[in-house]
Amino acid sequence: MKPIPGMKRVAGIKPLLLIGYGNPLRQDDGLGWHIAMAIEALDLPGLQVLAAQQLTQELAAPMALAEAVVFVDAAYGIAPLALKPLHHNPQAPDPGPQTWSHQLTPQALLMLAGELYGHQPAALQLLVPAQWDGHGEGFSPCAAAALPTAMALVVGWAGEESRRA
Amino acid sequence: MADSPDGTRDGTPTATNASHRTITIDPVTRIEGHAKISIHLDGTGAVETARFHVVEFRGFERFCEGRHFPEMAAITARICGICPVSHLLAAAKTGDKLLAVTIPPTAEKLRRLMNLAQIIQSHALSFFHLSSPDFLLGWDSDPAKRNLFGLMAADPDLARSGIRLRQFGQSVIEVLGGRKIHPAWVVPGGVRSPLSPAGRDQLLAGLPEAFAIAQRGLALFKQLLDTKLAEELEVFGNFPSLFMGLVGADGHWEHYGTPDGGSAAGGLRIMASDGSLVADGLREDDYASFIAEAVEPWSYLKFPYITALGPMAGRYRVGPLARLNICKSIGTERSDRELLELRQRGGPVVTASFLYHLARLIEILACLEQMEQLLASPDICDAHVRVRASLKAHEAVGVSEAPRGTLFHHYRVDGDGLIEKVNLIIATGQNNSAMNRTITQIARHYLSNGNLSEALLNRVEAGIRCFDPCLSCSTHAAGQMPLQVQLIGADGGLLQERFRG
Numbered sequence: 001m002k003p004i005p006g007m008k009r010v011a012g013i014k015p016l017l018l019i020g021y022g023n024p025l026r027q028d029d030g031l032g033w034h035i036a037m038a039i040e041a042l043d044l045p046g047l048q049v050l051a052a053q054q055l056t057q058e059l060a061a062p063m064a065l066a067e068a069v070v071f072v073d074a075a076y077g078i079a080p081l082a083l084k085p086l087h088h089n090p091q092a093p094d095p096g097p098q099t100w101s102h103q104l105t106p107q108a109l110l111m112l113a114g115e116l117y118g119h120q121p122a123a124l125q126l127l128v129p130a131q132w133d134g135h136g137e138g139f140s141p142c143a144a145a146a147l148p149t150a151m152a153l154v155v156g157w158a159g160e161e162s163r164r165a
Numbered sequence: 166m167a168d169s170p171d172g173t174r175d176g177t178p179t180a181t182n183a184s185h186r187t188i189t190i191d192p193v194t195r196i197e198g199h200a201k202i203s204i205h206l207d208g209t210g211a212v213e214t215a216r217f218h219v220v221e222f223r224g225f226e227r228f229c230e231g232r233h234f235p236e237m238a239a240i241t242a243r244i245c246g247i248c249p250v251s252h253l254l255a256a257a258k259t260g261d262k263l264l265a266v267t268i269p270p271t272a273e274k275l276r277r278l279m280n281l282a283q284i285i286q287s288h289a290l291s292f293f294h295l296s297s298p299d300f301l302l303g304w305d306s307d308p309a310k311r312n313l314f315g316l317m318a319a320d321p322d323l324a325r326s327g328i329r330l331r332q333f334g335q336s337v338i339e340v341l342g343g344r345k346i347h348p349a350w351v352v353p354g355g356v357r358s359p360l361s362p363a364g365r366d367q368l369l370a371g372l373p374e375a376f377a378i379a380q381r382g383l384a385l386f387k388q389l390l391d392t393k394l395a396e397e398l399e400v401f402g403n404f405p406s407l408f409m410g411l412v413g414a415d416g417h418w419e420h421y422g423t424p425d426g427g428s429a430a431g432g433l434r435i436m437a438s439d440g441s442l443v444a445d446g447l448r449e450d451d452y453a454s455f456i457a458e459a460v461e462p463w464s465y466l467k468f469p470y471i472t473a474l475g476p477m478a479g480r481y482r483v484g485p486l487a488r489l490n491i492c493k494s495i496g497t498e499r500s501d502r503e504l505l506e507l508r509q510r511g512g513p514v515v516t517a518s519f520l521y522h523l524a525r526l527i528e529i530l531a532c533l534e535q536m537e538q539l540l541a542s543p544d545i546c547d548a549h550v551r552v553r554a555s556l557k558a559h560e561a562v563g564v565s566e567a568p569r570g571t572l573f574h575h576y577r578v579d580g581d582g583l584i585e586k587v588n589l590i591i592a593t594g595q596n597n598s599a600m601n602r603t604i605t606q607i608a609r610h611y612l613s614n615g616n617l618s619e620a621l622l623n624r625v626e627a628g629i630r631c632f633d634p635c636l637s638c639s640t641h642a643a644g645q646m647p648l649q650v651q652l653i654g655a656d657g658g659l660l661q662e663r664f665r666g
Contacts, residue, residue, distance in 0.1 A: 023243065023246070024243055025225070025228070025240065025243045025244075052246065053243070053245075053246025053249075054246045054247075056246075056247075056290070056331070057290070057294055057313065057327070057328050057331065058328045058331045058332050058335065060328065061328060061332060108313075108314075111314070112313070112317070115314075115317055115321070116317060116321060116324060116325050116328070117325075134224075135224040135225060135227075135228040136228060
């Protein structure tokens with residue numbers, strides 16, 4: 001990923017941002033949250049990590065200070081596991097009012113960052129395969145098997161971006 | 166004919182013969198969790214009742230069984246991503262009682278700070294981002310644009326202000342607890358760590374901007390009330406009911422709870438719409454003796470009521486408006502001026518649910534003023550913030566005021582402190598009857614000739630949003646559905662269907 005032309009670094013602000021989200025008490029739904037917590041413990045250089053239960057409006061502010069952001073979330077019935085570019089297309093149909101609420105989409109946050117704060121970071125999404133969403137802790141075999149690869153993908157992304165910077 | 170808790174005239178489902186129709190709005194947008202609304206028409210096409218259906222079951226109580234009680238704060242805080250601190254405090258206060266400890270004074274102040282921050286950030290989301298698009302862009306504006314993005318286009322400064330206020334509230338939580346979400350910093354016996362002088366100074370530095378945003382929100386909303394929202398005051402859930410919440414010493418506004426309850430020291434107060442005190446100085450430990458819960462087959466959400474008065478006369482409201490109604494005063498200068506103005510606008514006891522929005526803004530101001538006072542306390546950075554003890558009791562009830570209203574946690578534990586039974590009475594549940602009455606009133610006023618106008622649907626949804634309900638955001642993966650509006654015949658046949666989004 002190339003650095004964004006014209007983007008000025010703010011002193012003390014880490015250029016990379018990871019946002020992992022989900023409910024850690026709803027089994028696989030919490031995959032993104034758990035991955036964020038685990039990545040944060042690694043204290044990777046240049047990477048700010050935010051673990052959230054859901055995406056809310058104020059996340060747009062730190063996004064606007066980042067050069068690149070990766071969203072990590074659980075996904076039911078989606079494979080394979082890979083980091084994929086996330087684009088906000090202003091021409092795309094409006095996702096409707098239900099997605100502009102207490103829980104936003106990554107695309108909506110990108111748009112907020114751009115419109116309210118003048119900078120939309122490059123964005124990737126990592127959707128981790130999930131099966132269970134009942135009340136409880138612990139992962140399904142499917143999610144547990146995907147976790148090491150998901151972690152490795154995020155660590156690899158952060159390392160590559162740091163080297164480029 | 167008596168009303169049922171949900172606002173129907175006889176409490177029975179109405180769509181049982183061919184002359185009745187049902188309009189369903191599913192799901193309601195811009196509230197926490199997932200729900201739908203159905204509007205039931207009688208044989209003449211008039212609205213008989215409207216129902217707010219909660220279709221997601223909260224299964225956390227059972228999940229907690231077998232866990233060690235000190236874990237309850239961290240566990241229950243994860244029920245909701247918007248207001249985790251509310252459960253955190255109620256759980257810790259229940260734990261205090263199981264340990265039979267009085268926490269250090271500084272620990273109570275720090276817990277209060279965190280709750281004030283929680284109320285600010287939650288109210289900011291409700292007003293600035295979820296409800297203000299309705300007020301600023303108009304009920305009849307395109308629903309695809311009557312949202313945060315529409316607000317962003319119409320008034321980007323206001324959209325940024327809402328975010329700044331949320332950031333301020335969350336920064337307080339982060340400075341205190343180390344994490345924005347699920348801070349396991351509040352524990353039975355106090356809090357884990359003191360506030361540093363540097364942290365105190367950081368929080369103080371954020372106050373002036375937060376005050377300015379709160380004042381701007383108040384000025385904006387009062388102007389709207391004076392110019393174009395007069396009808397909403399009358400139609401959006403304006404009815405007599407009881408109001409319940411915590412009050413502090415001498416009847417002042419309270420959000421955390423006083424140590425021992427009792428009328429002199431504060432406690433739970435129930436007030437009628439005419440200003441008479443139905444009960445005062447109630448202790449949370451006795452909640453089961455004065456709160457009962459009715460059940461309706463069409464909703465997972467129960468219908469609490471004051472036991473002695475029954476399911477109809479005992480209906481009550483909680484939350485920002487209730488707290489401001491039952492208190493003698495707030496106790497700080499700027500918010501007391503606003504409280505006086507609220508009462509001039511809505512009466513000594515305000516019955517218009519639409520003024521929940523104004524109450525939220527006044528509470529934001531009150532929270533900021535109380536924060537300022539707490540941060541100026543000489544002992545706010547005191548290091549003694551926790552006491553340790555062993556299990557002394559096997560059953561306890563904790564209470565606090567969540568942004569949306571009074572929250573009860575009731576635990577029973579075994580000799581090892583393992584949870585045997587949990588009961589949570591959440592604010593949204595206590596406003597259930599009021600929400601149903603509100604949407605019924607709105608539907609009766611705006612629906613005519615079975616015309617499902619966008620404006621009607623918007624207003625019915627907005628009636629629910631007055632209460633800013635939280636329906637357990639237990640999973641974010643579900644509920645990404647479009648708005649669905651159905652007109653269903655009594656025989657179950659689909660007469661009309663509309664989607665939004």
